[in-house]
Amino acid sequence: MSQPDPTPKTHSLNNGQAASLLFEPGSELFCQQGPLRLAIGPLSFTDNHFGQVMVLQTGQSWRCPSRTWVQLSTPAGAAWIQYPAARIQQSRPHPNRAAQRLEEGKGLSFALARIWLQLGKLGLRRGQRAA
Numbered sequence: 001m002s003q004p005d006p007t008p009k010t011h012s013l014n015n016g017q018a019a020s021l022l023f024e025p026g027s028e029l030f031c032q033q034g035p036l037r038l039a040i041g042p043l044s045f046t047d048n049h050f051g052q053v054m055v056l057q058t059g060q061s062w063r064c065p066s067r068t069w070v071q072l073s074t075p076a077g078a079a080w081i082q083y084p085a086a087r088i089q090q091s092r093p094h095p096n097r098a099a100q101r102l103e104e105g106k107g108l109s110f111a112l113a114r115i116w117l118q119l120g121k122l123g124l125r126r127g128q129r130a131a
Contacts, residue, residue: 008082018073021083023064029072031056032080038062039071 010032013019023029029038040052055075056062064070072081 008084010080010082013072013074013079013081015074015077018071020069020071023068023070023083025064025066027064027084028061029056029064029070030061030082031058032082034058034060034079035075035077036079036081037073037075039073040068 008030011019013036034055034057036056038052038054038056040054054062072079
């Protein structure tokens with residue numbers, strides 16, 4: 001079995017770019033060049049609401065106390081970060097299947113036809129009003 005690479009990875013965020021990452025307990029994020037905005041929230045990530053927001057400047061670091069989603073962004077300029085890659089995953093590594101179908105050329109008309117088919121199965125026919 002191979003061992004995870006203990007060497008920290010370096011990544012850059014351009015002005016206005018954001019990244020959502022999952023940190024494991026004890027993972028450390030180091031700001032090599034800042035400022036870097038962190039929005040932290042273990043469960044509120046999906047609600048687009050984070051419990052704690054902080055800004056790291058160049059040379060500052062933050063250690064994750066528990067398994068936590070962190071959204072990183074740059075308030076001004078670019079930022080360089082360093083983190084243990086073996087402990088971080090992208091928040092959405094694979095695109096949504098419905099979004100993929102729309103991009104594959106089946107288009108919006110396909111999606112609307114499918115919705116109409118589902119409504120027909122529920123008993124809503126053309127000209128019928130919901131009670």
